[in-house]
Amino acid sequence: MAAEGGIDPIHQFVIAPLFHIGPLPVTNSAVFMIAVLAAATFIMIIGTSSRALVPGRLQSLGEVAYEFVANTVRGSAGQDGMRFFPMVFSLFMFVLLSNLIGIIPYTFTVTSHVIVTFALAALVILTVILYGFYRNGLHFLHLFVPSGVSPILLPLLVLIEVISFVSRPISLSVRLFANMLAGHITLKVFGGFVTMLLASGTWAVILAPLPFAMTVALTALELLVAFLQAYVFAILTCVYLNDAIHPGH
Amino acid sequence: MKEVDHEDGGDRALQERLAKLAGAIEKKQADSSESDRRQAEAAAVGGETGKAMALGFRMLAELIAGVAVGAIIGWQIDQWSGLSPVFLIIFLMLGVTAGFWNMVKLGSGKTPNRSMDADRKDRND
Numbered sequence: 526m527a528a529e530g531g532i533d534p535i536h537q538f539v540i541a542p543l544f545h546i547g548p549l550p551v552t553n554s555a556v557f558m559i560a561v562l563a564a565a566t567f568i569m570i571i572g573t574s575s576r577a578l579v580p581g582r583l584q585s586l587g588e589v590a591y592e593f594v595a596n597t598v599r600g601s602a603g604q605d606g607m608r609f610f611p612m613v614f615s616l617f618m619f620v621l622l623s624n625l626i627g628i629i630p631y632t633f634t635v636t637s638h639v640i641v642t643f644a645l646a647a648l649v650i651l652t653v654i655l656y657g658f659y660r661n662g663l664h665f666l667h668l669f670v671p672s673g674v675s676p677i678l679l680p681l682l683v684l685i686e687v688i689s690f691v692s693r694p695i696s697l698s699v700r701l702f703a704n705m706l707a708g709h710i711t712l713k714v715f716g717g718f719v720t721m722l723l724a725s726g727t728w729a730v731i732l733a734p735l736p737f738a739m740t741v742a743l744t745a746l747e748l749l750v751a752f753l754q755a756y757v758f759a760i761l762t763c764v765y766l767n768d769a770i771h772p773g774h
Numbered sequence: 775m776k777e778v779d780h781e782d783g784g785d786r787a788l789q790e791r792l793a794k795l796a797g798a799i800e801k802k803q804a805d806s807s808e809s810d811r812r813q814a815e816a817a818a819v820g821g822e823t824g825k826a827m828a829l830g831f832r833m834l835a836e837l838i839a840g841v842a843v844g845a846i847i848g849w850q851i852d853q854w855s856g857l858s859p860v861f862l863i864i865f866l867m868l869g870v871t872a873g874f875w876n877m878v879k880l881g882s883g884k885t886p887n888r889s890m891d892a893d894r895k896d897r898n899d
Binding site for chain 2: 684692695753754757760
């Protein structure tokens with residue numbers, strides 16, 4: 526019945542062109558990326574335009590976001606890390622707003638596609654590598670050489686450190702994308718249970734409120750996860766940037 | 775003379791009123807600091823859960839990414855050298871080691887995770 530009724534939990538992730546600008550197709554993903562950027566710009570520019578001493582709602586939203594990210598950067602990457610604050614703040618706002626907008630029904634979650642999150646993670650890691658070599662020269666490679674290890678074990682440990690460095694962009698992107706994907710599929714599956722039970726036409730109809738209650742609870746959990754994933758993305762960006770600023774264990 | 779008297783009386787009334795208001799403010803502050811404290815405690819508990827969840831997500835991702843990267847590197851070297859499955863096995867083991875090594879570093883606090891603590895200190899100050 527699910528196949529006939531067309532309850533497809535994966536369908537929400539399909540990328541389809543909505544319209545074309547010249548030869549360029551504009552997909553639903555692109556539209557929601559633009560919406561996220563517009564929302565972030567709106568919060569920060571309109572919110573801070575009044576510059577009131579006692580902030581209004583939008584202004585305090587902007588101030589809280591600024592303070593939160595600034596504390597994260599200072600705590601993980603030190604005062605030197607503040608030069609990367611614009612990047613970390615942009616990443617945090619983009620991830621947070623795409624996650625939050627994705628919870629609204631009928632919207633598209635930009636961060637549920639691994640190519641998007643991997644592009645963000647690759648941006649972070651490329652910044653770490655380029656800035657690390659720019660600031661420390663070849664001393665940056667000391668990141669891969671643990672100190673105080675016997676020379677026999679050293680090649681093995683260097684290999685492990687290199688693998689662990691290469692795994693960083695993978696773990697950064699997979700964590701974000703997998704959480705958003707799994708959360709949205711779970712929500713859709715439980716929502717599908719409600720309609721299937723209601724349409725069954727037997728005594729099972731009385732069970733329908735149970736998955737519905739689960740959907741409500743899961744939506745609250747998704748709200749927490751949306752924020753948490755944006756926070757984890759920001760803090761890991763800071764941790765990796767800290768390696769570029771202060772390499773060597 | 776009368777003016778001064780009046781002023782004097784007004785002054786006294788004002789003083790009394792000020793004292794009363796100060797008392798009211800103090801009482802209100804005591805009340806609200808109590809509720810503030812309770813709110814801060816609730817937030818700390820929430821922060822604790824959030825911190826634990828964030829750490830859990832990170833641990834899981836480190837493990838998966840380590841194994842995946844080891845497998846991909848080993849598989850590619852196998853393809854290139856034609857010695858399948860020697861390098862796949864070697865790099866899979868190295869990948870698992872790297873994943874666990876990252877988790878150990880995360881758990882023992884070698885990777886900086888200070889911002890949450892800094893947050894808490896700010897709140898307490």
